[in-house]
Structures are given as C-alpha cells and as structure tokens.
Amino acid sequence: MSSPRALACPTCGGTVSPPLGSRKTSCGFCGKKLYYSGPDFVPRFYVEPGELEETIRRNCAALFKSRMTPRDMNRRSRLVSRERLFVPFYLITGKRGGVMQTGRERVVRKPPSWDTRIDQTAFGTGTVLPSRSIRPEVTVEEDSRVTLGDFQYLYPAAVMEEWNFSDVELRSVVSKHLERVHPVRMSALIKQGELLDANLPVEQILAKGVASVASTSGEIKVLDHHVAVVYVPLVRLTFQYSEHIFHLVAEELEGNVLSGRLPFRRDWGFLLGFPLVAVLGFLVGQSLQGFHTQAVQGTFHMKEAGQVLGVIALFWAILAGLGLQAAWYFIRTPFIVRVSPGGARIEEAGASPKNPFTPVNKFIWDVLKGLFSGTRRRSF
Amino acid sequence: MPLLIPLTCPRCGSDLAGGAGARIFLCTKCLRAQFMERPEVSYPVVFIQPVLAQGESLLYVPFWRVSGKASLNCPDHKKAERYKSVKALGPLMVPAYWSPRADYYEDFALRYAREPDKLIPGPEAGGTILDGVRAPATLPEIARLTWLAYLDRFADVTGVRLTFKVESTAYACVPFFREGRGYVEGIFGTSIPGSFLVEESPVPSLSTKLP
Numbered sequence: 001m002s003s004p005r006a007l008a009c010p011t012c013g014g015t016v017s018p019p020l021g022s023r024k025t026s027c028g029f030c031g032k033k034l035y036y037s038g039p040d041f042v043p044r045f046y047v048e049p050g051e052l053e054e055t056i057r058r059n060c061a062a063l064f065k066s067r068m069t070p071r072d073m074n075r076r077s078r079l080v081s082r083e084r085l086f087v088p089f090y091l092i093t094g095k096r097g098g099v100m101q102t103g104r105e106r107v108v109r110k111p112p113s114w115d116t117r118i119d120q121t122a123f124g125t126g127t128v129l130p131s132r133s134i135r136p137e138v139t140v141e142e143d144s145r146v147t148l149g150d151f152q153y154l155y156p157a158a159v160m161e162e163w164n165f166s167d168v169e170l171r172s173v174v175s176k177h178l179e180r181v182h183p184v185r186m187s188a189l190i191k192q193g194e195l196l197d198a199n200l201p202v203e204q205i206l207a208k209g210v211a212s213v214a215s216t217s218g219e220i221k222v223l224d225h226h227v228a229v230v231y232v233p234l235v236r237l238t239f240q241y242s243e244h245i246f247h248l249v250a251e252e253l254e255g256n257v258l259s260g261r262l263p264f265r266r267d268w269g270f271l272l273g274f275p276l277v278a279v280l281g282f283l284v285g286q287s288l289q290g291f292h293t294q295a296v297q298g299t300f301h302m303k304e305a306g307q308v309l310g311v312i313a314l315f316w317a318i319l320a321g322l323g324l325q326a327a328w329y330f331i332r333t334p335f336i337v338r339v340s341p342g343g344a345r346i347e348e349a350g351a352s353p354k355n356p357f358t359p360v361n362k363f364i365w366d367v368l369k370g371l372f373s374g375t376r377r378r379s380f
Numbered sequence: 381m382p383l384l385i386p387l388t389c390p391r392c393g394s395d396l397a398g399g400a401g402a403r404i405f406l407c408t409k410c411l412r413a414q415f416m417e418r419p420e421v422s423y424p425v426v427f428i429q430p431v432l433a434q435g436e437s438l439l440y441v442p443f444w445r446v447s448g449k450a451s452l453n454c455p456d457h458k459k460a461e462r463y464k465s466v467k468a469l470g471p472l473m474v475p476a477y478w479s480p481r482a483d484y485y486e487d488f489a490l491r492y493a494r495e496p497d498k499l500i501p502g503p504e505a506g507g508t509i510l511d512g513v514r515a516p517a518t519l520p521e522i523a524r525l526t527w528l529a530y531l532d533r534f535a536d537v538t539g540v541r542l543t544f545k546v547e548s549t550a551y552a553c554v555p556f557f558r559e560g561r562g563y564v565e566g567i568f569g570t571s572i573p574g575s576f577l578v579e580e581s582p583v584p585s586l587s588t589k590l591p
Contacts, residue, residue, distance in 0.1 A: 007383055007384050008384070009384065010382055010384055010385070011386060016384060018383075022400035022401070023400065023401065023402065023403065023416075024398070024400055024402075025384075032386055032387075032388075033386070033387040033388075033395060033396075034384045034386060034387060035384070035385045035386075035387050035405065035416045036383060036384060037381060037382075037384075037385055037416060037417050038383045043401040045578070093478070093480065095518070095522065097521070097522065097525040098525070099525075099528060099537070101538070142538045142539075143538060144532065144536055144537045144538040144540075146525060146528045146529040146532045146537060147525075147529075148522065148526060148529050152480070179480060179573065179574075181578060183399075183400065183578060185400070223518040223521055223522060224514060224515060224517075224518050226513065226514075228478075
C-alpha cells in the first residue's frame, strides 16, 4: 500500500498530489473534482475530549500529595504550560458472518423398558422399578449457529514507548469512548495540538485484526472491513517546583494520568536516620551502663574494658562508614518518582556519582581478605 | 483502475455529491448512487418518507436496499412446515454508512425487513445526507445470512440450504431527526444516541484556564 507521490488528472493530464484526510480532491490545472481511490487512503477521526479539567487537576493534586513527593509540592507547584497531543490508533471495523456447526447437549430422562421390569420381577422383587432408578442420558444434537454481526478492533498506530506508558490502559479507555468519534480534517486537528505520526504499518495490523475476528475453522468469514485512524487527545502538563521542571501526561477521555516524572522527597533519608541513631544510642548507653555497674561493684578490669571498648569502637566505625556511604548514595543519586497508570514508584533518574570511599573500602577489603587467607594458610 | 476518478455523473455529466470520507457519491439530477471504486455500476437513489415529523433537523441515513428471492432446500419435513408459517421478509436494508457502534445495525435491518410497508418512497424533504462508505459487493451474502439467521429463530437451520438471488439493489436514504445530542429515527420513532451516526464536528480548543 505504498502511497503514490504524484498522480495524473484523467481530464487534462496535470499533476495532482495525493489528498490527505479526504478522498475528494481537485486538479489544480483544470479544476476538475476528483475522487482518490488509492488503497493507502485511511479516513481520520478523533475522539472528542471530555470536560475533565477538574478531574485532571484532582488527579495531579493526589499525586503531588503522595508520600514519595516533597511535602510542600501541592502548595508550591506551578503549572507552567499545557499542550495537547493527539495519539493515533487504528480502528478496524467491519462485518463478519457465517454458519457454525455446533453440537447441543441435552439431558433426556428415559422410562425403564418393559424387559427390565420383567427381569426385576423374575428376581423376586415383584415391583416396578422406582422412579429414582431412571438414569438421565446426555445426547448431543446437531445445532447450527448463524452469525452475522459487526466487529471492532483497536490497535495503536504509533510506537508509544517514548511516552513511557503502556498502550493497554489507553486502549481500554479509548474503547469505552468510541461513541465520541468524529471525522476530522487534519488541518483542524493540527491547529489544536501536536500530532503523533501513525508510523506502524497498517498491513500487519489489518492482517492481525482480521485474523482475530474470523474463526479458525473458516466457518466465520470477514465479509467487509474498514480501516480508520482515530486520534486520541492527551494533555501534557509542565509544572515547576522549586528549581525542578517536570511533566505529567493525562488522557482527556477520563482524566487519568498516564505517565510523568515527579521530584522525589529527599527528607525520607533524614527521617529514617532518626530511629537508627536512637537505636545506636540505646546500645551504647547499655554498654556504658555495664561498665558503670562493674566500677560500682569493684569488678572493673582495665584490660577487659579496653577490649570491649575496642569492639564498640570497631562496631561504631563500621556503622559510621556504612551510614556515610548510604548517605552519599542517597544524597548524590538523582531519584525521581515515575508515574504510570498502575501508580507511582521511585526510580534512579541517572547513574550515581563515583563513591569517594571506594579506596578506603578497597583497603579494608584487602586487609580482611589478607587476614582470612592468612588464617587459612596457617591452618593448612 | 485509475487512482483518480472524475466526480462526474456518467449519464448527465453533472458533479457528484458526497463528503470528505464518502466512497458512494450521488448524482442529484439523475438520482443515482455510484460506488466510486466500481464506477461502471450505479444504483437508483430512493428517499424514504418520514412517518413521524419531529426533531430539529433532518438527516438522511443511507442503507443498501436489497430485494430478491430466497430459495430454501430443507430435507426435514417438520422444519419445512415450520418455515412455511414464517412471515417472509421484505427488502433488506443493509447500512451503507459507517458507525463505531455496531449494536443497532441488525435491529434496524431486521425491523425494516419485517415491516416493509412502512418504508414509503417519496420526494427528498430537504435534509443533509450522511456519507455512504460500505461496498455493495457483499450484499448477496449478507442477505443470505440475514435470512438464515431469521429462520434459525423458528427452527434450527442444520441441513438447510438457502440461496438468495438479488433482483434489485437501491440506495435508500432513511430519514432521521437530530434531537439534542442524539437522533430520532423517522419511521418507527426509535431514539438513538448521538454516537450512532458520525458527523463532522469542530475540535474543541484546550482551555486556557490553568488548574
């Protein structure tokens, strides 16, 4: 279905460019009105956006109030700009029909036969079979199901990876709002926002869509199909918070936020540090209290106390080293909050800078390695 | 087939009328419809008179009106007797327009076929005509399956062979009235939502009010 670049007017032979968004065109030389019958023509529609300003505002505010974002974000964020985007979807509609041969199960309750009754009497029961002994039988009857109906298949017409949202969520929302589609001229659409190019080949999608609605047995066939491009309106909101600039993308059919990045709340590290320091303080207090008790009881030995203090100092040094490194990683790594239809999650926005403690770590590691390998050598 | 086809009537030479997305164009002088991808065949245009005159403005919705003869071969005599008592369908009205909503198609097609006397042809009452897009090539098969589905309501069609011979095809414009955001069908007065028929509408601009 490659699109021809130039066409010849059947009346005057003048060059006519293929029309976009309309099958009707006219010759620029003789003015004749013409119909373009090329198979590459796809009619364009758009889904009318809803009045969702308040809903989108509420959804954005809910994200700003998240525990992952700075506490004053809802108060201090400022909307800098909003732009509309139109995302294309292929809508394949058509008629399918056929006759399917199916079997229909039926439960039949048969009365007992005369022979059975005779046998029963011969064995001395002397009575007719009771009704509960009648066994139901399942029979399969032939049945034909006539199908004649319309089908609908919706598929993204552009790669949406760069927008960081899955088309699955958007597709289900669009399917619910297809009743709001209108034919549209591309010129009118371009005036209202940025258009994403329908860059996925329609042939593949058509084959996939048509195959999915026909039955594998071949009894149900696609009688007629119609391909259209439906543009779905999204809004890209740009916010400023402190020195940060961040974006959120929301769809304008139900007002859900589809993707975006928000600044991360850094004071979480300090908040987590408080209970850690409290625990460490408690442990040190406990050990010092132990020394005090020994001193009061007169059982305090300088040599033992020195060993214990050495262990405590080592423990403190390790903890302080790890804490400093954790703080370095936490403070210097750029974190963001990634927004998706499934919720918000914390992500690294870039690589962490080089750790200044690396040489110290290496030295400690080498010493420990030497100690352990030395021990092992000695044991052999 | 050439990619560019002149939008002129092959009979009288006047311009053909149709919208941006139409595949079926009309000659308002000859009252003929032409499926542009097979321009050598044209079909008579029939305007159906509205039984109920109501609503804000008139919109003609195009259907393919298929008249023909359905022949039945049924080896089961019991079934054949049942089918004999079934009221025959009138001309079948198959939608020629495009709609994103599929659920009303069959209802209208069958309802018109069961009460053909209500569809009275008459002069055009001055409304706009919705663009026609659906190709007429599959009409015989659609008609055959519509008949089979209809008969299946009375007795299972296993073993039944049905053939449908198309005698005439016309492009029938059925009156609908716009009412608020929806439509009222002009023959039976059925109210349908606005989403059923797709008309061009301006793209609303993004509000300048910032949240």
